[in-house]
Every structure is written in structure tokens, then in C-alpha cells.
Amino acid sequence: MDFGRLTEALASKSYDKIADICDDLMLQAAAEGIAYKDEWPYAIHFLGYFYVDDINSARFLWKAIPSTIKENRPELVAVWKIGQKLWTRDHRGVYEAIHELDWCQEVQGLLAAFSDLYRRRMFQLLVSAYSTISVHDTAQFLGMNEEEAKVYVTQQGWIVDLASQMFTVKKQEVVSEQKLDSSKLQRLTEYVFHLEH
Known part of the structure; x- marks a missing residue:
């Protein structure tokens, strides 16, 4: 599976495009009958959804992931914990979940950008409310x-x-x-x- 577009988006910090790129690649793989689930960058896909504030799509993705993959990827489980905190609006818990794991290099930039964006969203919420x-x-x-x-x-x-x-x-x-x-x-x-x- 060619993740070139995804790699470019991450390198250029076009984080708002990550979810769409992952969705497109997933559809392409399914249409071509490519078995992608074992090598799929789930953590990045989830963070792409979180970045554009699409928790519902993240929930559907979580349900579609085979349990064997969930059991063997601690980073995936840690990312999903962030999603659970977002879903329940446990704001403090979101930050705690972000800092709970020593994240791999390819996730760190996107996660830091999401954390900063989430803090700005919360600040704007406070200002308006x-x-x-x-x-x-x-x-x-x-x-x-x-x-x-x-x-x-x-x-x-x-x-x-x-x-x-x-x-x-x-x-x-x-x-x-x-x-x-x-x-x-x-x-x-x-x-x-x-x-x-």
C-alpha cells in the first residue's frame, strides 16, 4: 500500500487533510481488494479525525478494527483513550491521555498539533460561554x-x-x-x- 500522500501531508503539517487522505486510501484499498488492516496507520487516522473534530467517524473506525489488532498495538489503544475522553468531554482527561504514552516519532508532530488546537478550542469555548x-x-x-x-x-x-x-x-x-x-x-x-x- 502506498502511503506517499499521507507521508507528504504529515511532512508538510497539513494535519487537516489527514482524515480525508486516510479515508480515501482505505476506500481505494477496499476497492482493489488489498488487505491493509495489519499495516494500517490507525493512530494517525484517529488523530486526523480528532484534529478535524470528527469523533463519530473515529468511533466507527474503532468498531471496524479487528480485536487482534487492538490487542497488539498499545499506541492504538492509547489513541483511542483520547477519543473516549473527547467523547465524554473529559477535558482534563484528554490532556492526561495525550501525555500518558511515549509516542512514536511519526505520531508526535500530529499529536502535538492536535493538543495545541484542542487547547485553543477549549479557550474559545471558555471565552464564548x-x-x-x-x-x-x-x-x-x-x-x-x-x-x-x-x-x-x-x-x-x-x-x-x-x-x-x-x-x-x-x-x-x-x-x-x-x-x-x-x-x-x-x-x-x-x-x-x-x-x-
Whole structure:
């Protein structure tokens, strides 16, 4: 099986394309009758799904993997543990599962990128959902200890009240672009023309 496209995507850090590439390769292998299950890069395939936030597809992939493969690949089981934590929204558990194993070289870059992306998603969730939140809860969502969380969010403009151990969330400014409707521009032009003549 030729994993050239997958190798290129990993090398170029095009992590958002990994799941689609793996799906395409899997379909191609099935159409050509190629037995691929023993050599399939399941951990990368799962992380590709996690990266694009497609937990349902990851669950279906898990069900399709033969139990003999699951039993013989500890890294696969460890990646699936991340998926289980994502599914149950155990945010702290996601970070713990990420750091639970000494990952192979080919998975490390994708896993680090996913971890960073997941932290940014959680931060955006906090910004959109809370006006105030405890230091403890923030640390849980971001997978940090409380001191790291204080540094991280205060760099984003949040204010910490040390007495109550609460953050005041700084809402992101919404930048809205005014779109100029061509019909409005036409009416404005006609109006100005009418005033001048």
C-alpha cells in the first residue's frame, strides 16, 4: 500500500487533510481488494479525525478494527483513550491521555498539533460561554496547573481576582466587515447624480 500522500501531508503539517487522505486510501484499498488492516496507520487516522473534530467517524473506525489488532498495538489503544475522553468531554482527561504514552516519532508532530488546537478550542469555548470562571475550572479545561492557566489567560487579557480565585473573561472583539451591496451602491450613485443635476 502506498502511503506517499499521507507521508507528504504529515511532512508538510497539513494535519487537516489527514482524515480525508486516510479515508480515501482505505476506500481505494477496499476497492482493489488489498488487505491493509495489519499495516494500517490507525493512530494517525484517529488523530486526523480528532484534529478535524470528527469523533463519530473515529468511533466507527474503532468498531471496524479487528480485536487482534487492538490487542497488539498499545499506541492504538492509547489513541483511542483520547477519543473516549473527547467523547465524554473529559477535558482534563484528554490532556492526561495525550501525555500518558511515549509516542512514536511519526505520531508526535500530529499529536502535538492536535493538543495545541484542542487547547485553543477549549479557550474559545471558555471565552464564548463564560463571563467569569474559577481558576480551577479554567485549568481543567486547558489541561494546565492553576499557575500555568493564570499565565496563559492573563496573556489573553483576562483579569484574575486572587482573593476569590476567579477570572473575569475578556470577550473577543467582534470585527464585522461592512459589505457593500452593489444595488445600494447603484442607488447611491443615482441619488448623487440626481442631486447634482
